[in-house]
Amino acid sequence: MNKEVKTTCPYCGVGCGVLAQLDDSGRVTITGDPEHPSNFGRLCSKGAALADTISYEGRLLYPEVNGESENWSNALNHIAMKFKDTIAQYGPDSVAFYVSGQLLTEDYYVANKLMKGFIGSNNIDTNSRLCMSSAVAGYKRAFGSDTVPCAYEDLERAKLIILVGSNAAWCHPVLFQRIKQAKLDNPDLFIVVIDPRKTASCDIADMHLAIAPGTDDILFNGLLVYLDTHDEANQLFISQCTEGLDDAIKAATENAATVEVVSDSCGLDNADVAEFYRLFSRTERVVTVFSQGINQWSYGTDRVNAIINCHLITGRIGRPGMGPFSFTGQPNAMGGREVGGLSNQLAAHMAIENEEHRELIKEFWQCPVISDKQGLKAVELFDAVHDGRIKILWVIATNPAVSMPNADFVREALSKCEFLIVSDCMRNTDTTQFADVLLPSQTWGERDGTVTNSERRISRQRQFLPIPGQAKPDWQILAEVAQHMGFSEGFNYLNPLEIFKEHAALSGYKNNGTRDFDISYFENISGDEFWSIKPIQWPVTKEQPSGTVRMFADGQFYTNNKRARFIPILKNQPSNPCTDQFPLVLNTGRIRDQWHTMTRTGKSATLSAHTIEPYVEIHSSDAITASVQQGELVTVSSAWGTIVVRAVISDAQRQGSVFIPMHWNDQFSSKAYCDALVNPSVDPISGQPEFKHTPVNIKCYEPNWYGFLLSRRKLTVNNSNYWAATRGRGLWRYEIAGKDKPEDWAACARSLLCQHATQVEWIEYFDSAVNRYRGARIENGRVESCIFIGPDCNLPERDWLSNLFSTDKLSDDERIAILSGKPAKGKKDAGKIICACFNVGLNTITDTIIENNIDSVEAIGRILNAGTNCGSCVPELSQILVDNKKTT
Ligand code: SF4
Numbered sequence: 001m002n003k004e005v006k007t008t009c010p011y012c013g014v015g016c017g018v019l020a021q022l023d024d025s026g027r028v029t030i031t032g033d034p035e036h037p038s039n040f041g042r043l044c045s046k047g048a049a050l051a052d053t054i055s056y057e058g059r060l061l062y063p064e065v066n067g068e069s070e071n072w073s074n075a076l077n078h079i080a081m082k083f084k085d086t087i088a089q090y091g092p093d094s095v096a097f098y099v100s101g102q103l104l105t106e107d108y109y110v111a112n113k114l115m116k117g118f119i120g121s122n123n124i125d126t127n128s129r130l131c132m133s134s135a136v137a138g139y140k141r142a143f144g145s146d147t148v149p150c151a152y153e154d155l156e157r158a159k160l161i162i163l164v165g166s167n168a169a170w171c172h173p174v175l176f177q178r179i180k181q182a183k184l185d186n187p188d189l190f191i192v193v194i195d196p197r198k199t200a201s202c203d204i205a206d207m208h209l210a211i212a213p214g215t216d217d218i219l220f221n222g223l224l225v226y227l228d229t230h231d232e233a234n235q236l237f238i239s240q241c242t243e244g245l246d247d248a249i250k251a252a253t254e255n256a257a258t259v260e261v262v263s264d265s266c267g268l269d270n271a272d273v274a275e276f277y278r279l280f281s282r283t284e285r286v287v288t289v290f291s292q293g294i295n296q297w298s299y300g301t302d303r304v305n306a307i308i309n310c311h312l313i314t315g316r317i318g319r320p321g322m323g324p325f326s327f328t329g330q331p332n333a334m335g336g337r338e339v340g341g342l343s344n345q346l347a348a349h350m351a352i353e354n355e356e357h358r359e360l361i362k363e364f365w366q367c368p369v370i371s372d373k374q375g376l377k378a379v380e381l382f383d384a385v386h387d388g389r390i391k392i393l394w395v396i397a398t399n400p401a402v403s404m405p406n407a408d409f410v411r412e413a414l415s416k417c418e419f420l421i422v423s424d425c426m427r428n429t430d431t432t433q434f435a436d437v438l439l440p441s442q443t444w445g446e447r448d449g450t451v452t453n454s455e456r457r458i459s460r461q462r463q464f465l466p467i468p469g470q471a472k473p474d475w476q477i478l479a480e481v482a483q484h485m486g487f488s489e490g491f492n493y494l495n496p497l498e499i500f501k502e503h504a505a506l507s508g509y510k511n512n513g514t515r516d517f518d519i520s521y522f523e524n525i526s527g528d529e530f531w532s533i534k535p536i537q538w539p540v541t542k543e544q545p546s547g548t549v550r551m552f553a554d555g556q557f558y559t560n561n562k563r564a565r566f567i568p569i570l571k572n573q574p575s576n577p578c579t580d581q582f583p584l585v586l587n588t589g590r591i592r593d594q595w596h597t598m599t600r601t602g603k604s605a606t607l608s609a610h611t612i613e614p615y616v617e618i619h620s621s622d623a624i625t626a627s628v629q630q631g632e633l634v635t636v637s638s639a640w641g642t643i644v645v646r647a648v649i650s651d652a653q654r655q656g657s658v659f660i661p662m663h664w665n666d667q668f669s670s671k672a673y674c675d676a677l678v679n680p681s682v683d684p685i686s687g688q689p690e691f692k693h694t695p696v697n698i699k700c701y702e703p704n705w706y707g708f709l710l711s712r713r714k715l716t717v718n719n720s721n722y723w724a725a726t727r728g729r730g731l732w733r734y735e736i737a738g739k740d741k742p743e744d745w746a747a748c749a750r751s752l753l754c755q756h757a758t759q760v761e762w763i764e765y766f767d768s769a770v771n772r773y774r775g776a777r778i779e780n781g782r783v784e785s786c787i788f789i790g791p792d793c794n795l796p797e798r799d800w801l802s803n804l805f806s807t808d809k810l811s812d813d814e815r816i817a818i819l820s821g822k823p824a825k826g827k828k829d830a831g832k833i834i835c836a837c838f839n840v841g842l843n844t845i846t847d848t849i850i851e852n853n854i855d856s857v858e859a860i861g862r863i864l865n866a867g868t869n870c871g872s873c874v875p876e877l878s879q880i881l882v883d884n885k886k887t888t
Contacts, residue, residue, distance in 0.1 A: 042870070049601075049607050101328075134685075137300075146337055224306070711786075840866040
């Protein structure tokens, strides 16, 4: 019998509702939940491909100690004894947890309780430090609490939406679709995108301000001055609900006194800046959406407050269709904030510095101590691992060897760590290789609990899959370690419901309206109620049992005097300026179809089709300066590291800046994890690293040969200096290149592709004059693998060849054509995949546009289906239409 379960997508902070169906044969079907108020049935490409990513391939299924399988009891006891001995010898601050916004709130709650309440250190930090801690710090400075004031429905009620430092089209695709639909429903809605790059989000923009990197705070400081001098300040709101405006204006005037000064500093036209300021001042319902492009700077907190200041001066907060709105990166970054997952805060939005809060939690948990000393934030924490201050590190559900800045240094730290525990669902990640103990965690579909999305909406993740091997939920692993350490009383939970109820009770404990986070309504709910709980926005109290759509409607904030604070924003600079040696600014970020370090999305052929290789996007002028051609391999170097990636030349990139996606790791490439390049400078308040500004240079890699391999089996590619692997439909695809030329290409190709085969039909072609080799292995009439080598990167397109792997018998035409790498005359090559859902390629789309004289994305969808499912490719379809118009 089919079983349908309502759950929540485990990827981004949009928090889309998902219907998961498991049939009798074990097949999983995923659709969007039409009743979930975050997405109303929509899913992006990642959500739509969830079923591809839940196979047991590569899973960690049993505990391991020093590389050997171990039973749970021994493994947990070993960990507990190590913790006890180390704490006894070096004190509680000699141990640390590094956790993740992928955890459920219940996992997070137990981890935080164990470290802060019972071990007695605040050394628990989370990878959410890397994505939104500046937003947290900015909100707390302005409002006295980490409160996101807005709701998604404000996007539909706004008249002006500003997307600043946010490529929502790729990073929060369902919210982008909601904005797009809002614009269709309301043609007066004006969209401004502020971003150095022309991203896919510009597809719906009425105005794109291609701002100089790192100057958004000046733009918003200028706006503050403009609003003040143009009599746009909301005097009533300012006088009754805020403080500190004069100091903020004074500071802003120092670096952004006039439109001209701002334009000059931000690299924008006077007229564009003036028009943006006019738009903001004359539109009451403004939502300013910000994300990692604002947060990931060494002055990210100031940048957040520069935005909030403009909403406070106009009183545009707490009412429908307006407010400063941080889109969070991870599915449960907000849940982590609720339970104190950051090392500088306590559970239930309480503060380490507040003695009353510390006492309150101590009393509630009945724990021995709550330290009054902030814990180490992510970058400091790995520094402390590196220099030996931290003796034991427990990494849970994250991959810092790839995702931390200065990643090679972090790898060194992990390798030096005296005792490293890693809890993960995957056996082989760049981080698990360093672990002394590996613990198998349950993952999405197997575990049960809650997550909170960007609009404070708590939703359920529910189990619908069987549990593989001996995997356990993270809360249980943590609780059992706590029990082995002797903390039985506080950790004898039987299920996530018990943890959720305790979390809810703590949020209401002696709260009386003094703290924003309060879900005490749930403190006594039953198991049935927990199972069926509907998505709801906190606070949820007895007075507000249906939750709270938006905050600060009464103009009261959580500061001591209930007034919101304007924060003076002075001139800021990135920590590391560009130099002659490193003249370009590196900006890192996400691509459309991958999630974080690819440990799950890398399993999906559908999601891997859109971008098959790590790359650096560079402006054409910078490419000329660096003598780099389209498609060549380049080394990108900074003062912290070097990687090798493919060059993509694009004038969507701002001159002087380059972009590299954050996802690739050692499982998918020879060395392309871009965080090896990223400087470890952090914001002094939030501790968030400066991922958006590292000076780099780019040089040609100059291999002596380029090539690619397609194979039905996964290969070990050991004779090329560069490689990048991608999963395709029924095949693995490898881009390769090398400095050394093998003496015998034919022997080399056979050794790679025919490792275990005895009877091999091999067709090949070699032109020694130009060092061009092509070979294909055929077995039982179908292609098993093929290899194409050439002197430069101009090799045949891979798409047609890849499609041959989905046929069981090559036709005569295909067999003849295979070494040419393109279809026989009269046959078509679909081209690079644009629509991942329906596997529609660029050539097919272009031909369809021309043949049918098409001028709209909808018309493409009607004929090819492209863009009609998740909609993630719609901006690219629009661009193809534009490009096509230019060439006809
Ligand atoms: S936008 Fe996409 S990745 Fe994000 S929660 Fe929704 S379906 Fe998942």
